[in-house]
Amino acid sequence: MIKNDLFLRALKGETVERPPVWMMRQAGRYLPDFMKLKEKYDFFTRCRTPELAAEITTMPIEQVGTDAAILFSDILVVPQAMNVEIEMKPGVGPFLPNPVRSPLDVNDIIVPDVYEELGYVYDAIKLTKQRLNDEVPLIGFAGSPWTILCYLVQGQGSKNFDKAKEFCFKRPDAAQVLLQKITDTTISYLKGKVKAGVDAIQIFDSWGGLLSPTDYQTYSWKYIQQIIDALKDEIPVIAYGKGCWFALKEMSQSGAAALGVDWTCSAMNARYLSGGQITLQGNFDPSRLYSSPQEIKKMTTQMIDEFGKDRYIANLGHGILPDIPVRNAQAFVDAVKEYKPR
Numbered sequence: 170m171i172k173n174d175l176f177l178r179a180l181k182g183e184t185v186e187r188p189p190v191w192m193m194r195q196a197g198r199y200l201p202d203f204m205k206l207k208e209k210y211d212f213f214t215r216c217r218t219p220e221l222a223a224e225i226t227t228m229p230i231e232q233v234g235t236d237a238a239i240l241f242s243d244i245l246v247v248p249q250a251m252n253v254e255i256e257m258k259p260g261v262g263p264f265l266p267n268p269v270r271s272p273l274d275v276n277d278i279i280v281p282d283v284y285e286e287l288g289y290v291y292d293a294i295k296l297t298k299q300r301l302n303d304e305v306p307l308i309g310f311a312g313s314p315w316t317i318l319c320y321l322v323q324g325q326g327s328k329n330f331d332k333a334k335e336f337c338f339k340r341p342d343a344a345q346v347l348l349q350k351i352t353d354t355t356i357s358y359l360k361g362k363v364k365a366g367v368d369a370i371q372i373f374d375s376w377g378g379l380l381s382p383t384d385y386q387t388y389s390w391k392y393i394q395q396i397i398d399a400l401k402d403e404i405p406v407i408a409y410g411k412g413c414w415f416a417l418k419e420m421s422q423s424g425a426a427a428l429g430v431d432w433t434c435s436a437m438n439a440r441y442l443s444g445g446q447i448t449l450q451g452n453f454d455p456s457r458l459y460s461s462p463q464e465i466k467k468m469t470t471q472m473i474d475e476f477g478k479d480r481y482i483a484n485l486g487h488g489i490l491p492d493i494p495v496r497n498a499q500a501f502v503d504a505v506k507e508y509k510p511r
């Protein structure tokens with residue numbers, strides 16, 4: 170049904186002519202047309218207006234030719250729907266005037282009716298699917314419960330999310346209650362996305378790598394596994410954990426269709442740790458897009474050689490940076506499309 174189904178075939182582990190390519194955070198950030206919209210509408214207006222979300226989502230398909238679209242939205246719309254006030258400060262990032270700091274605060278967090286609170290996301294998906302006209306698949310996403318907790322407790326971005334970890338380790342019972350509420354909301358939210366028409370789901374565990382391997386199981390993976398269990402029979406799920414190479418073995422046995430890896434793990438190690446069968450996605454260092462287009466192309470080809478063309482989705486190891494020139498992003502995408510197996 171979808172004309173360019175390379176991405177969906179790679180998720181199934183089928184043999185492909187070349188790997189599919191998309192870039193994490195490709196919708197927004199670096200495209201000049203996005204910057205223009207950014208001047209006119211604030212962040213959550215862009216998320217809440219289906220017309221704008223659909224327009225931003227399709228920009229990278231039309232302008233750099235990626236093989237999949239990812240819905241323009243944010244992982245933080247979920248905690249917003251759970252009764253938490255979240256602002257997006259231009260140039261700074263997320264800011265919560267009243268972060269969660271005590272078990273009492275956890276009581277105020279609700280598990281909402283997602284269709285009531287997040288209906289605008291589903292409308293954006295339906296409109297985007299119409300606009301895409303089955304050219305490429307559409308990816309829906311959510312943050313992992315741990316990554317959402319990081320923002321809920323810290324109240325803003327952070328290098329080490331020390332307050333979030335302090336809360337978990339001083340108030341483990343309250344932390345588990347909070348993580349379960351986020352998990353339950355995320356499961357119904359994502360089921361709604363499937364109903365609205367997305368073709369795959371990615372879970373972003375952007376801050377999973379801040380936890381020790383043991384704490385990762387307790388505070389992050391346990392909940393991601395619940396999400397995968399709830400969705401895997403309906404739709405392919407990609408589990409991306411930044412810095413989570415240590416968990417690849419367990420992740421490979423989870424029922425996820427693919428695993429995202431970042432640039433600190435070599436292709437060889439990622440294949441070894443994940444057992445060699447599951448589709449992997451990644452792992453170009455986003456900062457390497459500052460190199461010359463020529464160099465980017467060379468390194469991208471080498472990356473595919475290392476992962477192999479099958480059971481592989483070419484991507485960055487984390488989101489594209491806001492000041493990357495479009496021609497450099499284009500060089501990355503083109504190198505994948507021009508790939509010839511040796």
Ligand code: CP3
Pocket residue numbers: 192193194195196197198207211212239240241242243244245257259261262263310312326373375487488
């Ligand atoms: O491809 C896409 O861009 C799709 C949409 C998307 C956004 N955020 C839009 C956005 C996706 C998939 C996300 C996920 C997201 N959001 C994550 C997980 C991925 C990752 O990068 O680790 C996280 C941790 C967030 C939380 C978040 N949202 C932060 C920390 C920030 C500020 C820093 C930044 O990225 O600029 C945001 C804001 C945000 N989300 C922007 C965009 C395009 C930039 C703000 C703006 O456009 O006004």
